[in-house]
Amino acid sequence: MAKQKTNYTCTECGGVQSKWAGQCPSCLQWNTLVETVVEEAGNRFSQKYQGIAQTAPVLNLGQIEAEDVPRFGTGIEEFDRVLGGGLVPGGVVLIGGDPGIGKSTLLLQALSSLAKIKKVLYVSGEESGAQIALRAKRLMVETDQVSLQAEIQLEKILNTMADHKPQVVVIDSIQTMYSDALSSAPGSVAQVRECAAQLTRVAKSSNITMILVGHVTKEGALAGPRVLEHIVDTVLYFEGDTHSSYRLVRAIKNRFGAVNELGVFAMTERGLKGVSNPSALFLSQHDAQVAGSCVMVTQEGTRPLLVEIQALVDTSHAPNAKRLSVGLEQNRLAMLLAVLHRHAGVAAFDQDVFINAVGGVKITEPAADLAVLLAINSSMRNKPLPRGLVVFGEVGLAGEIRPAPRGQERLREAAKLGFSVAMIPKSNAPKQKIEGLKIIAVDRIDEALNKIRDVDSVDD
Numbered sequence: 001m002a003k004q005k006t007n008y009t010c011t012e013c014g015g016v017q018s019k020w021a022g023q024c025p026s027c028l029q030w031n032t033l034v035e036t037v038v039e040e041a042g043n044r045f046s047q048k049y050q051g052i053a054q055t056a057p058v059l060n061l062g063q064i065e066a067e068d069v070p071r072f073g074t075g076i077e078e079f080d081r082v083l084g085g086g087l088v089p090g091g092v093v094l095i096g097g098d099p100g101i102g103k104s105t106l107l108l109q110a111l112s113s114l115a116k117i118k119k120v121l122y123v124s125g126e127e128s129g130a131q132i133a134l135r136a137k138r139l140m141v142e143t144d145q146v147s148l149q150a151e152i153q154l155e156k157i158l159n160t161m162a163d164h165k166p167q168v169v170v171i172d173s174i175q176t177m178y179s180d181a182l183s184s185a186p187g188s189v190a191q192v193r194e195c196a197a198q199l200t201r202v203a204k205s206s207n208i209t210m211i212l213v214g215h216v217t218k219e220g221a222l223a224g225p226r227v228l229e230h231i232v233d234t235v236l237y238f239e240g241d242t243h244s245s246y247r248l249v250r251a252i253k254n255r256f257g258a259v260n261e262l263g264v265f266a267m268t269e270r271g272l273k274g275v276s277n278p279s280a281l282f283l284s285q286h287d288a289q290v291a292g293s294c295v296m297v298t299q300e301g302t303r304p305l306l307v308e309i310q311a312l313v314d315t316s317h318a319p320n321a322k323r324l325s326v327g328l329e330q331n332r333l334a335m336l337l338a339v340l341h342r343h344a345g346v347a348a349f350d351q352d353v354f355i356n357a358v359g360g361v362k363i364t365e366p367a368a369d370l371a372v373l374l375a376i377n378s379s380m381r382n383k384p385l386p387r388g389l390v391v392f393g394e395v396g397l398a399g400e401i402r403p404a405p406r407g408q409e410r411l412r413e414a415a416k417l418g419f420s421v422a423m424i425p426k427s428n429a430p431k432q433k434i435e436g437l438k439i440i441a442v443d444r445i446d447e448a449l450n451k452i453r454d455v456d457s458v459d460d
Helices: 077-083 103-114 129-139 154-164 189-206 227-231 278-282 330-344 366-381 407-416 445-459
Strands: 006-010 033-037 092-096 120-124 146-150 168-172 209-214 234-239 246-254 262-268 271-274 293-300 303-315 323-326 351-357 389-391 421-425 438-442
Touching (some): 033 189, 077 234, 077 246, 077 271, 092 189, 092 227, 103 129, 103 146, 103 168, 103 209, 120 129, 120 154, 146 154, 189 227, 278 303, 293 366, 293 407, 303 366, 303 407, 323 330, 330 351, 330 366, 366 421, 407 421, 421 445, 438 445
Parallel strands (some): 092 209, 168 209
Antiparallel strands (some): 234 246, 262 271, 293 303, 303 351
């Protein structure tokens, strides 16, 4: 039997090479070339496998009427928030996350609620019907109106969708599906790309809401070709430690809503439950104020969150002092320590510095800079920051404190949760007084440290 011809496809850019190389010549990414079977050209361009978008006449953009996209809720408020208000007919959602994080649990709960108003179909390629029924029984959700198909062949799934005409379809997972048009194994780059493209085409042409579950690699990125994220309308990531009872769902891409929205869930015996006040999860409860602790307000999409930043500074017993941060960017910590030394005269070159964002949340915005520096200074002095203090602000290399977006919303959230003092950039100072909140507006990092000491002396 003749050996099948193979080539090597890049999982990042989709470039094809005749032989393997450590670096993709097209996008210059390392270790992204995977072996795939060369397919016959006839299958790829047959009438059955047409493009995702249908042919349409050329129109003047100004003559096209812009209409609001209709949405329908899933019955899970936090999930709807991340989606931008709910699911969209014809929209394709991709959900990725670590094994056991709760993807299938969340979708089974959502389908149970959606089945009351929509015709739904759950396609499982990883679990049998008995396993899913057992999970539904454990979660105590109603599944009488949820249709289930345990299948991994794309053509059979498309036939089922054509016969039953569901309005919402869940594919769990896209990496287990395969098409007869390709001879490569399920999970290969070609199979994932082809199956995702055909399911997306059907979703758009039939106005079906499609939810795809995706695997992730050891690095945390979605497995399969990068084009998978480009095809779909919305990309959601499940975050959180499997040993913790809390889960975060973050929107990375959303054609129908805002990106970087965050949904917070608690894992219970009855499945995932939305957390109405997530700030309480990220604030430690201390009987008394402790040194090295500072509360900041971060903005996750449209939602302001209060997060406690903890710092521990200790004398280093090694030639090179350690710099470690959990939940914050490590390279930025080294930069902030240099700014603290140069512009505030606080040296930490012989100190080990550890930074942690409480609750497992990841903070990517630079508005956490001021909170990090105040927590470090508090730990070095071994003196707590004033009670009821909340801060935010970006610190530049020249020692200046830059404004953060949506400062008014951050301040209102802090006042609502009972904080009484806010240290913020001068550019974010509100024009009208916020009831119950004293504002300390600062321009530079040395000014911020001096004013903190002044507040300490007044409290004493």
